[in-house]
Amino acid sequence: ENLPFFITCLVVLKIIKHYQEEGQGSEVVQGVLLGLVVEDRLEITNCFPFPQHTEDDVDFDEVQYQMEMMRSLRHVNIDHLHVGWYQSTYYGSFVSRALLDSQFSYQHAIEESVVLIYDPIKTAQGSLCLKAYRLTPKLMEICKEKDFSPEALKKACIGYEHMLEEVPIVIKNSHLINVLLLDLQEKSTVADKPELLNLSSSNHLEKSLQLLMDRVDGMSQEIVKYNTYCRNLTKQQQQKQQYLQRRQQENTQRQSRGEPPLPEEDINKMFKPPQAPPRMDTLLIAGQVNNYCQNIKAFTSQNLGKLFMAEALQGHSS
């Protein structure tokens, strides 16, 4: 059902360039995707970055900048429809509240919009890593309701697996560009990709594990929070029950004595249920942990393969 959408080589290069120029380490770069919808299929044909600005210049208006940028692009006859946004990622960490919120507002306004996640580290290792995500309809529903209580999430039957759906990407170029690329390929001096065969793994794994651990800690905290909430709830339930029983006993006594029963009181006012912790964060963390795990898994399997290969090569040469 998820039709792949097309993306031009120009966009990919622009995103990569953007990160290389402005992104550093764990810093994240973002930008706007432009394109159009052709027969319920999305085509992304261009993009431009959000400018970096410090906290100091408060009078900088992002919206204004975007509008102006789009207007200027229209003047030069470029597709100017806002169809999504892109973001770089640091070792696969992108599942966050901020992403959820902004993607929700995009998707709410333009149904087809996607978010492109670009992983510069993997790309640097030799394989382009660009992924497109959309929020699932279920999650859209929940976000619309803005109800993140445990009950609501339970009713919606949503797990971390069902939060984001990946949309396949097809990089498609015009024929002219294809011709140019072929031409370039012949002229190119760096034909082989030695990065692919890099054997060192501990650095990458350490970073990933660090991030993973951080999220696991977060998860633990959330669970503890939820645990205390549950305990408080049951405790209060018991108190409520006791209170009601006592009330009833007293009333029966009063009846036997011929006195009027005690007036009804608002039981909910006396026992305010404790505030339930929002569960959305837990879901997001779970999603992120899942993401890290996938990354690590992919990385280790690749690396194991490489190691075996290296061993074989060594045996062969000796």
Place this chain on the structure above:
Amino acid sequence: MSRFFATGSDSESEESSSADEITPKKRIVCCPLRFRFEELTNIIKTIRNAMKIRDMSKCLEEFEQLYRAFLKSKTIVDKEGVPQFYIRLLADLEDYLNQLWEDKEGKKKMNKNNAKALSTLRQKIRKYNKDFETEISSYKEVLNCSPNESESEGDEESEDWGSDSVDSGGESEDNEGEAASLAVVFLKKYVFFNLEHKKMEQVDEEADEEGEGEEGGWEKVKGGVPLVKEKPKMFAKGTEINNAVVIKKLNEILQARGKKGTDRSAQIELLHALAGISNENNLGEGILVKIKFNIIASLYDYNTNLAAFMKAEMWKKCLECIDELLDILFENSNMFIGENIAEDSENLAISDQPFRVRGCILTLVERMDEEFTKIMQNTDPHSQEYVDNLKDEGRVCGIIDRLLQYLESKGSTEEVCRVYLRRIMHTYYKFDYKAHRRSLGLQGETKSEQDQEESEGEDSAIIMDRLCKFIYAKDRTDRIRTCAILCHIYHHALHSRWYQARDLMLMSHLQDNIQHADPPVQILYNRTMVQLGICAFRRGMIKDAHNALLDIQSSGRAKELLGQGLLMRNMQERNAEQEKIEKRRQVPFHMHINLELLECVYLVSAMLLEIPYMAAHEFDARRRMISKQFHHQLRVGERQPLLGPPESMREHVVAASKAMKMGDWKTCHSFIINEKMNSKVWDLFPEAQRVREMLVRKIQEESLRTYLFTYSSVYDSISMETLSEMFELELPTVHSIISKMIINEELMASLDQPTQTVVMHRTEPTSLQNMTLQLAEKLGGLVENNERVFDLKQGVYGGYFNRGTRTRPRNLIKDHFQIKINCIINVVFS
């Protein structure tokens, strides 16, 4: 002066007297001044009426009105001066009220409302009259000296005033009553006054009779407490001055003590004069001692406020007096003084019997000591004045010493304990340089004779020992003993006798129950702990030093805890009253412990402990901190965007810590010991050089340990000789440090004796492996937490894991999980 003042024949008043028929209203139009004053006089009239019938509530009511009316006419008053009739009323009213007040019986008869109004009014008027003090007193003067004339002159004039406003039939009566008091103001001529002045004495004598005989309302104005007004003669001429008379006089003077309105300085002078008289007449020491006691007591009385401190002159006088008193006491061995001697069993006269005088010299000296502390607290510590005041400390000590001698022969053990404690309190915080020099074997050869002489004296350690031991043995009150122990420990610590100090501290068990002591003792305890910590540091016992200082430093309120200054806090936490109390607890500046030194000692000890510890436990999941404050300083250092060369003491320590982390002991050394740090901290120690040597040694050792912890993973083996060269330590020391580390299982290695090398076992996991282990631990925790949620939901026995396979115990599941994790780890390790 206004035209209303003593100018009866003024045209104005003439006019008013002739203008009887003119209605008040018309007058308003023509002159606001007149209108205002008329309003005032009207009210005054009512007040006087009320006074006559003793209706106090009415009086009060009217007085308030009067006050308001007077405020309204402020502009006019400013221009014209305060009208005389107003002053007159105020003076009269006050006298009248005082008279009523004194009249106890009449007061009893009064009903409740009236009595209440009386007291309110009395207070009000007293306060109010302060603003008009000069006017009232000048009025009273006039009144005093001219009662004769009052009647004839006054009658006419007052009539004028009265008829001005009052048109009722009762007028004549009123005037009659007022006449006397009104009269004085309207003395026609100043000449009168002069004339009268000459006859003053005569008049004075007659005043009473006349006042009573001629007019009912007449009342002589009292001049406050009569004794004090001017310097009176003590005794009538020709009185034979003997014991009885002097004592009577003394009691007379003392009666005024503590009463409001007594001039305290005059009282002191009186007592001095009395002492002089008794001296002149050779009445014997008994009476002199008695008077001296009272002089000192009234000197202390001079300040009614507890927070205020004695003036310099008072203080000097006090010291002299006490000295003299002690002189007398020493000279007369047949004199008994004590607070338990009853007033009537005193024997002050010269006779065969010994003197017996009531009074406690010890209390006086103690009070003097407290006053001294107060003076020091209230002097700016950076001024010359402070130094001058501090010079008195010698005198205070001298007095205490003399008292100590006196009491040792005469006092009870309890008193001796008290005076011993005083002595201790003046000794414990002073470093005994003489003894120190002597112990170093440096007899002051180059010193002058005087110094030599001084150094002959007893060592303060011996004195402390003797005094404290006496107190330990004899004292019955817990407080004195506690203080003595603390001072003793402090003194030991100050002189680097660490083991004595520590043993005493441990034996006293003060640490267990000090929180029940009163704040001054707690402050003393804190001071002692800090001194103990610093002592441990000097002796190279870093861990002890750190432990002793931890409590004080970790709170971040060292200044407050040591009583060396108040922290800025908002008023919610502390009101003005509390602040005053806290201020009184402050330790005088010359007894302060240097806070920077304290912090530096603490931070350096923390560095020496924490850096190797951090290096050893780099990969531990739950790393505990030894010193939070040290970590805080490190973080502050890290947050610095630009790292310049260190300036402050803290920056020096942080920079040194960083160097130490890398095992670079030379840099660390240069950061800890350099000129800046020397002048700021290390030179403050009496044995600076020894401390510095100790520090260098410690830095070398700990750097070596840190180096081994941090870099052992990159070595297969390392030669001990190299290490010894690197850290400039002797080979045996290096050997012992490494052996200790191996024994404590801190370092996974073994020593290879023939080659003198350390062979690493390399069993420590790599950082990646460490992290995976950490992750596994965290995941275990996560699972456990998760299970708890299920337990809660399903009850303990119906948990999630028991649902499908009831027979499967949960532990197995956990194990299963663990195995899975281990698998992952194995994959990573490979």
